[in-house]
Amino acid sequence: MIPFNKPYMTGRELGYIERAHANHMLAGDGPFTRTCHEWLEHETGARRALLTHSCTAALEMAAILSEAGPGDEVIMPSFTFVATANAFVLRGATPVFVDIWADTLNLDESKVEAAVTPRTRAIVPIHYAGIACAMDGIMDIADRRGLLVVEDAAQGLMARHRGRPLGSIGHMAALSFHETKNVQSGEGGALLLNDERFVERAEIVREKGTDRSRFFRGQVDKYTWMDIGSSFLPGEIIAAFLAAQLEEAAEITRRRIAIWERYHAAFAELESAGLLRRPVVPPDCTHNGHIYYVLLPSLAARTAFMQALNRRGISTVFHYVPLHSSPGGRRFGRASGDLAVTDDLSSRLVRLPLWVGFEEYQEQVIASIVEVLRG
Numbered sequence: 001m002i003p004f005n006k007p008y009m010t011g012r013e014l015g016y017i018e019r020a021h022a023n024h025m026l027a028g029d030g031p032f033t034r035t036c037h038e039w040l041e042h043e044t045g046a047r048r049a050l051l052t053h054s055c056t057a058a059l060e061m062a063a064i065l066s067e068a069g070p071g072d073e074v075i076m077p078s079f080t081f082v083a084t085a086n087a088f089v090l091r092g093a094t095p096v097f098v099d100i101w102a103d104t105l106n107l108d109e110s111k112v113e114a115a116v117t118p119r120t121r122a123i124v125p126i127h128y129a130g131i132a133c134a135m136d137g138i139m140d141i142a143d144r145r146g147l148l149v150v151e152d153a154a155q156g157l158m159a160r161h162r163g164r165p166l167g168s169i170g171h172m173a174a175l176s177f178h179e180t181k182n183v184q185s186g187e188g189g190a191l192l193l194n195d196e197r198f199v200e201r202a203e204i205v206r207e208k209g210t211d212r213s214r215f216f217r218g219q220v221d222k223y224t225w226m227d228i229g230s231s232f233l234p235g236e237i238i239a240a241f242l243a244a245q246l247e248e249a250a251e252i253t254r255r256r257i258a259i260w261e262r263y264h265a266a267f268a269e270l271e272s273a274g275l276l277r278r279p280v281v282p283p284d285c286t287h288n289g290h291i292y293y294v295l296l297p298s299l300a301a302r303t304a305f306m307q308a309l310n311r312r313g314i315s316t317v318f319h320y321v322p323l324h325s326s327p328g329g330r331r332f333g334r335a336s337g338d339l340a341v342t343d344d345l346s347s348r349l350v351r352l353p354l355w356v357g358f359e360e361y362q363e364q365v366i367a368s369i370v371e372v373l374r375g
Contacts, residue, residue, distance in 0.1 A: 004315040007179045008356040010248045016240035028233030032240040044165040046192035053234040055176030055189035059087035068093040076124040077107045078324040095333035097324040103280040109137035115336035122148040130290035132161030158253040159288035171195040185242035205229040256289030266366045275373040299347040308372045
């Protein structure tokens, strides 16, 4: 079976883990954690980067920092992973789901303003497939309405919007290093802080609500409980693994984009024949080759397509079940307006295998797809 995903290793990960053990420091915020922080700050331009044990943890920290609570609302797409909504639901806030654009599958900023109420605290755009949201429009609304913007850039490392790295545009951003992401550490994430107002408190929230980080920098003679928080740090073993991945992030991205572009060229004729629709990358976006998906004409066509490829030993997967139609979404959130695009496209989307090392299988997969759809 050709898998949908296969985690890539650079070859230096295990050596770095041995080095972390030799440093006699396996808890969080050791030398490899600092290396990752420096790399992320340099690459994204964030004022502060903080590793977390998952992207979910980074989103939960962002929700705390936003001070969202009961009675507040947070605008986001329904076409996203449940962690985007759960982070704010855990604080007592209500997710307000807005429809997506049919071309990029990203938050439709033209519908955001209508969703804003006096209770709105933040907007959470999702950069789907490593293709940027229209951040200029989103930031304009946020600036005029006095709202925070938390970028869910789980899929966005090494991608850009108008030359700016994803995760560097909103007030805060969350990254993912889950094994399905381009750069991975099995589990892992990071919170990027682009607004100085949140930096000091973020360190406290991340350290169980204590000023432990200031203590280790010699800024206080002891640390103590200061605020709410939790244990959001990853261990140094995770950071060591991630450090090896970050060193090769540019090459990983290059290879993934090459696979993405080969798919894109191969399916142009199928799109012209109306057999599928390819992803759309706006001219002001530089994507990172994170996901290559196709849209089939109907749910039935998608089901038949996936079954046919599975019989040929090729693993494909669909993606999010829209949050607004899920039991949790109906209980904890609400929809703003019609979400017809979300409902339609989520039922027709198929993600194709894409991972570093997949190059030797790609022509076989392309040939099978062409044969299945033409047949």
